[in-house]
Amino acid sequence: MYTGMVTLQVLDTVFYEAQRQGRISFYVTTIGEEAINIASAAALTMDDLVFPQYREPGVLLWRGFTLQEFANQCFGNKADYGKGRQMPIHYGSNKLNYFTVSSTIATQLPPAVGAAYSLKMDKQDACAVTYFGDGGSSEGDFHAALNFAAVMEAPVIFICRNNGWAISTPTSDQFRSDGVAIRGQAYGVKSIRVDGNDALAMYNTVRAAREMAIGEQKPVLIEAMTYRVGHHSTSDDSTKYRPANEIEWWRMQKDPVNRLRKWIERNGWWSSEAESELRIDVRKQQEKLLRETIERHPRDYPEDVPL
Amino acid sequence: MASALRRLGSAAARRGLSTACEDTKKSLFQLPQAGGKSSNLCSAINQALHIALESDPRSYLFGEDVSFGGVFRCTTGLADRYGKSRVFNTPLCEQGIVGFGIGLAAMGNRAIAEIQFADYIFPAFDQIVNEASKFRYRSGNQFNCGGLTIRAPYGAVGHGGHYHSQSPEAFFCHVPGIKVVIPRSPRQAKGLLLSCIRDPNPVVFFEPKAIEEVPEEDYMLPLSEAEVIREGSDITVVGWGAQLSIMEQACAGAEKEGISCELIDLKTLIPWDKETVEASVRKTGRLLISHEAPVTGGFGAEISASIVERCFLRLEAPVARICGLDTPFPLVFEPFYMPTKNKILDAIKATVNY
Numbered sequence: 001m002y003t004g005m006v007t008l009q010v011l012d013t014v015f016y017e018a019q020r021q022g023r024i025s026f027y028v029t030t031i032g033e034e035a036i037n038i039a040s041a042a043a044l045t046m047d048d049l050v051f052p053q054y055r056e057p058g059v060l061l062w063r064g065f066t067l068q069e070f071a072n073q074c075f076g077n078k079a080d081y082g083k084g085r086q087m088p089i090h091y092g093s094n095k096l097n098y099f100t101v102s103s104t105i106a107t108q109l110p111p112a113v114g115a116a117y118s119l120k121m122d123k124q125d126a127c128a129v130t131y132f133g134d135g136g137s138s139e140g141d142f143h144a145a146l147n148f149a150a151v152m153e154a155p156v157i158f159i160c161r162n163n164g165w166a167i168s169t170p171t172s173d174q175f176r177s178d179g180v181a182i183r184g185q186a187y188g189v190k191s192i193r194v195d196g197n198d199a200l201a202m203y204n205t206v207r208a209a210r211e212m213a214i215g216e217q218k219p220v221l222i223e224a225m226t227y228r229v230g231h232h233s234t235s236d237d238s239t240k241y242r243p244a245n246e247i248e249w250w251r252m253q254k255d256p257v258n259r260l261r262k263w264i265e266r267n268g269w270w271s272s273e274a275e276s277e278l279r280i281d282v283r284k285q286q287e288k289l290l291r292e293t294i295e296r297h298p299r300d301y302p303e304d305v306p307l
Numbered sequence: 308m309a310s311a312l313r314r315l316g317s318a319a320a321r322r323g324l325s326t327a328c329e330d331t332k333k334s335l336f337q338l339p340q341a342g343g344k345s346s347n348l349c350s351a352i353n354q355a356l357h358i359a360l361e362s363d364p365r366s367y368l369f370g371e372d373v374s375f376g377g378v379f380r381c382t383t384g385l386a387d388r389y390g391k392s393r394v395f396n397t398p399l400c401e402q403g404i405v406g407f408g409i410g411l412a413a414m415g416n417r418a419i420a421e422i423q424f425a426d427y428i429f430p431a432f433d434q435i436v437n438e439a440s441k442f443r444y445r446s447g448n449q450f451n452c453g454g455l456t457i458r459a460p461y462g463a464v465g466h467g468g469h470y471h472s473q474s475p476e477a478f479f480c481h482v483p484g485i486k487v488v489i490p491r492s493p494r495q496a497k498g499l500l501l502s503c504i505r506d507p508n509p510v511v512f513f514e515p516k517a518i519e520e521v522p523e524e525d526y527m528l529p530l531s532e533a534e535v536i537r538e539g540s541d542i543t544v545v546g547w548g549a550q551l552s553i554m555e556q557a558c559a560g561a562e563k564e565g566i567s568c569e570l571i572d573l574k575t576l577i578p579w580d581k582e583t584v585e586a587s588v589r590k591t592g593r594l595l596i597s598h599e600a601p602v603t604g605g606f607g608a609e610i611s612a613s614i615v616e617r618c619f620l621r622l623e624a625p626v627a628r629i630c631g632l633d634t635p636f637p638l639v640f641e642p643f644y645m646p647t648k649n650k651i652l653d654a655i656k657a658t659v660n661y
Binding site: 080081082083085086090092093094099100102104107108109110111112113114115116117118119121122128140141143144145147148151152 | 397403407
């Protein structure tokens with residue numbers, strides 16, 4: 001799990017910088033939410049169907065999507081499975097059971113319920129898992145999906161990444177309920193709130209939710225509390241609407257990757273040498289890969305941007 | 308047997324001219340005849356649904372109130388026969404109904420979602436436009452929800468007012484990635500619905516209300532093939548759904564005054580059969596389109612623009628559109644709102660005498 005989280009961090013840095021340099025048109029980082037991504041993915045099996053929002057590339061990474069495949073989609077080159085039809089970060093992989101990302105908020109929730117119902121009818125030992133943010137919980141599709149999941153008794157896990165911000169809208173402007181977990185309860189869905197920056201807690205919660213969803217053939221809602229350390233996307237500068245020291249505080253004090261690192265170091269399974277080795281390695285790999293991808297598909301690269 | 312009849316049906320539709328239709332009864336010869344009995348549209352739909360659920364065990368039917376038979380009785384007997392886990396009520400939520408259907412279809416099932424009235428389809432518009440229609444395309448064909456069929460009764464009923472009379476087809480015709488199909492009669496409805504359910508694309512199927520004889524067996528009618536249901540030489544008249552019976556009356560009235568009308572049922576609105584309409588207009592030189600939906604931005608505008616592009620120099624008169632007025636569908640003023648037989652007849656005469 002730890003190497004997964006570090007790889008995700010490095011991947012984010014490399015692609016973010018690539019966008020800033022004009023190499024790709026757009027990017028969305030997952031900074032601060034690495035634990036939710038990787039730990040939840042680790043607790044699932046490959047047969048579980050994933051209906052993402054757009055801040056869950058870590059789930060895809062865990063399942064085996066290669067750095068090359070991520071790059072192809074971001075460049076929209078000929079090797080992109082999506083055939084260059086969508087903006088960067090709109091990944092999808094049928095062989096990894098990760099449904100293609102769409103930009104629209106929460107529209108993936110009702111289909112996740114339908115897919116879960118199909119699994120139930122086919123008596124599969126699997127569930128559907130769908131992710132969304134605090135903002136997504138305001139959309140009509142959220143209410144439609146929870147209600148349907150409860151009535152149809154569909155084995156679906158709803159994971160809300162409550163990261164405090166929907167672009168520039170803080171949760172105080174998003175809802176006045178006691179977060180999102182209480183809404184699950186209101187719909188008759190078993191719900192739990194968890195510290196989303198605690199990789200172990202996240203892992204265990206999703207593991208238990210999966211057993212419940214499949215064993216009882218009922219939906220479960222998990223509200224994972226976290227913080228969106230990065231900007232909403234490369235088109236956003238979040239210092240315009242929130243204090244820079246707030247961002248720094250979360251990045252330094254509450255980073256989920258640091259937290260897990262300290263725990264594995266304390267257990268003697270990791271060291272600072274291993275840490276720098278890993279980071280340098282992954283970074284080198286990715287930069288080399290980007291360069292090669294550009295060279296392989298020169299036509300799918302902007303003419304006016306130097307290599 | 309069913310496939311042979313299907314082939315016969317589509318070949319006859321393409322031949323069009325040699326079926327020499329003078330009235331609707333003769334046009335029915337292209338369809339299976341054996342053991343038909345009088346049905347209204349909803350019992351024809353019911354037959355199609357029975358066949359669909361019987362022939363594919365991974366097909367599901369759901370929507371508001373479908374379990375007891377539905378407000379139009381289109382779904383009677385289905386829950387009893389196929390079980391509550393395949394035919395079931397959903398909560399009152401159109402976006403949920405369609406979204407749920409997309410998920411089912413994405414897993415390779417046939418999902419037949421019912422929207423109680425076309426007037427209520429709008430909460431599901433986002434799911435249809437941003438999910439269903441783009442599901443295959445955006446994934447580079449890794450995923451698809453082709454097994455989804457959304458059915459909704461539509462159109463004027465005489466007393467429906469704003470919210471039980473709408474014809475919203477034009478909104479959906481503007482969405483690449485779905486098909487829009489509208490049958491004119493019970494017999495057409497059964498064959499077209501079966502084609503829609505079995506078509507590997509998400510389809511929106513609008514159902515009018517009528518009575519006619521319907522054959523009992525499993526048969527399909529081809530999508531994207533318009534049908535010339537009355538041959539003529541002076542003017543091409545195009546429509547779909549319930550409006551066709553009004554148009555037929557207008558054509559009969561025109562004939563008494565020496566005008567020969569060629570009447571075409573479009574059947575599938577997207578993708579629509581431009582070739583058949585163009586061939587007809589090349590013959591007649593005049594076009595009139597009629598639909599219940601308001602005229603501005605209605606699907607008649609698309610047909611008009613496309614045919615003008617293709618047949619500009621052949622046209623003898625402007626393309627006429629006799630449609631609903633640009634108002635919400637009124638209750639007591641329905642007779643004024645509707646594109647009636649006399650309005651159509653007047654326009655036929657004006658176009659021919661242009």
